[in-house]
Amino acid sequence: MRLRNKPWAKEKIAAYPQYVVSQPEQWRGRWSERFGNNNPIHIEIGMGKGQFITGMAKANPHINYIGIEIQTSVVVVALDKLIEQPLDNLQLLHVNGGDITEFFEKEEVHRIYLNFSDPWPKKKHEKRRLTYSSFLKSDETVLVPNGEIHFKTDNQGLFEYSLTSFSQYGMLLKQVWLDLHQSDFQGNIMTEYEEKFSSRGQRIYRVEAQFVAKHKGV
Numbered sequence: 001m002r003l004r005n006k007p008w009a010k011e012k013i014a015a016y017p018q019y020v021v022s023q024p025e026q027w028r029g030r031w032s033e034r035f036g037n038n039n040p041i042h043i044e045i046g047m048g049k050g051q052f053i054t055g056m057a058k059a060n061p062h063i064n065y066i067g068i069e070i071q072t073s074v075v076v077v078a079l080d081k082l083i084e085q086p087l088d089n090l091q092l093l094h095v096n097g098g099d100i101t102e103f104f105e106k107e108e109v110h111r112i113y114l115n116f117s118d119p120w121p122k123k124k125h126e127k128r129r130l131t132y133s134s135f136l137k138s139d140e141t142v143l144v145p146n147g148e149i150h151f152k153t154d155n156q157g158l159f160e161y162s163l164t165s166f167s168q169y170g171m172l173l174k175q176v177w178l179d180l181h182q183s184d185f186q187g188n189i190m191t192e193y194e195e196k197f198s199s200r201g202q203r204i205y206r207v208e209a210q211f212v213a214k215h216k217g218v
Helices: 007-016 033-036 051-059 070-084 123-128 133-142 157-169 193-197
Strands: 043-044 064-068 091-092 109-115 143-153 170-179 203-208
Touching: 007 070, 033 043, 033 064, 043 143, 051 064, 051 070, 051 091, 051 109, 064 070, 070 091, 123 143, 133 157, 157 170, 157 203
Parallel strands: 043 064, 043 109, 064 091, 109 143
Antiparallel strands: 143 203, 170 203
């Protein structure tokens, strides 16, 4: 779902560098300085309008969050949330999250969230899926040893593909939910897409996948 073009959005984003980090590659390896503490860093790749990452930052003040989103008209919606209620533990990146090693040093991140990523259903587009092996390699690089990816989707095909991709990469599937909203999972913070899909009665899938430390460098 794409929002209408907002010609003023880029100017507004540029006006709030304290919230939307310009030239984030300059902070690579130095995010603790940006936040002013050594708290764990969790990132969301493809944050959309920011409902999830904002909710997580509010609920967990002792964790630093970074939301990554490429669409200008979506980033500005997330920015509005942050302007309305500033959070010291949340930063936004208006960049392509395709290769996060450009923005994060080795073992600088503690957890990655992938929520309702584009499924790219055609086989010829497999390499664009955020759970494809090349993306997992970048994720593993920036994550601490035994770091985790928490993945949610409404797309059964993408979910099944991702479980296979995680497993073939050598990751541990710690927990798997085939119907998250009918489970006893506590503390779920929904994305905008999740609210939309669940209101239609669609099933939400979730998995927590962990990199195995001994796999590093193999």
